[in-house]
Amino acid sequence: MNNKANPLSSCSSCGFSPFCHLEEVNPQWMHQINSAVKRQLVLKKKQSLYVPQNTFHSLYAIHSGCLKTYEIDRDGNELINSFYFAGEILGFEAIARGNYLFSAAALSDALVCEIPYSHFIELLNSNSNLQKQILYLMSQQLTTGTYLNFVTAEQRLAAFLIDLSERLFVSEPHLEFNFPMSRQDIGNYLRLTAETISRLLAQFKDSKIITIEHKKIQFLQLDQLKTIAGIVK
């Protein structure tokens, strides 16, 4: 892993900025947050950020790029626990155990900010608004990926696609985007095979619900997709 000489220039370019997403960006926070970041790490595609054997010391905020956390089961299957995109934070699950539960690896070239847990705690103690924000973020993580709950493959994939479109662009959801991960990764996440993902995408395409060409997907009927996902509201 490479260290960057100049850690951070501004809050807006910092992956730690989700702390600030919900409220007006506060110059004082910016300073506090920036000082909590130890260094930025440049990750090449497929490069590992941490493995379960590593003792927990730091949280990581994603500045740019995508990562996955995963474990390998007894039979050699890669079980992806979660995907992480720009502005999201990895490592919360390690607080309780003292070591990382999963392996984390980059899906693309990525830039992540390391936040030592001790700095993080100090930061929380110094600012009760940040504290609320952290509770908010952790709570949010408790609610993400709930589509693994769903029973059928169709439902899971539809819900995943919608979630993906919402998380890839924090500002506004896009109807068209590129998959940051392979069919195999999607399958490893949804507990389906790459073949099933491929077949389902073809099926959605035949039904005119999406267009898809390689990594590029476009939603033609978002409502229909939501119906399949079981998001009724």
Place this chain on the structure above:
Amino acid sequence: MNNKANPLSSCSSCGFSPFCHLEEVNPQWMHQINSAVKRQLVLKKKQSLYVPQNTFHSLYAIHSGCLKTYEIDRDGNELINSFYFAGEILGFEAIARGNYLFSAAALSDALVCEIPYSHFIELLNSNSNLQKQILYLMSQQLTTGTYLNFVTAEQRLAAFLIDLSERLFVSEPHLEFNFPMSRQDIGNYLRLTAETISRLLAQFKDSKIITIEHKKIQFLQLDQLKTIAGIVK
């Protein structure tokens, strides 16, 4: 929901005490925690604690009994999100959204303590050790129920049984215990049918891995069960 006249007498009888599990019980904490609890609620079996439409105001600590959180999908299936046992806290997932994501209902007669979120926040601000403890608890919740990850029904059930035995008795895991929930509930949680649960339990029994009679289960070969669950270490 009934209100009790006398909210709390001592920390040891309080469901909020998981805050204190990890470190020496501190009299000062006890006082702070007890004052954060608004009231205790007595729940009858099958009674509802909250539904998704309810605005989020409070967290709930389970003093005694068991609860489940669930949602009903488009096709009418009850998807259980999580089970909660004595000493565990419900509601963290609602912090981000502002309302509860799931319905919560009692699996048995239960006693829960209501902790208004505003009290909770004050409590955190007043005590940085409690703050660490909360991060610990929320982190823990990020790591529970990971066996839904597993692919085969056998694996999921084995992992569920082990987790259950560890969570039902905080002090020391028991090899023998009674199921607090029905086969149907287990199935609704693991995304399997009650019939499949029944068949798998019979299969484990035939393999001399467990004994089972109605609600009473005993582990004969915990190692074997762990192997099936894929917990290799």
Place this chain on the structure above:
DNA sequence: CGCCGTATTGAGCGCTCTCAAGCTAGGTGG
């Protein structure tokens, strides 16, 4: 251009579901 990882597509199998019938335990009322 040629290579290799990734994606698509097809055929057949197996695990889990569905549907259905019988069983058990516990509760209720006479």
Place this chain on the structure above:
DNA sequence: CCACCTAGCTTGAGAGCGCTCAATACGGCG
């Protein structure tokens, strides 16, 4: 105390969804 009732559990037979295995096509990158 017993007959009955009901919800939950068990067990069986057949169907279907998603998996396995395999062949082929595609595309990025040297």
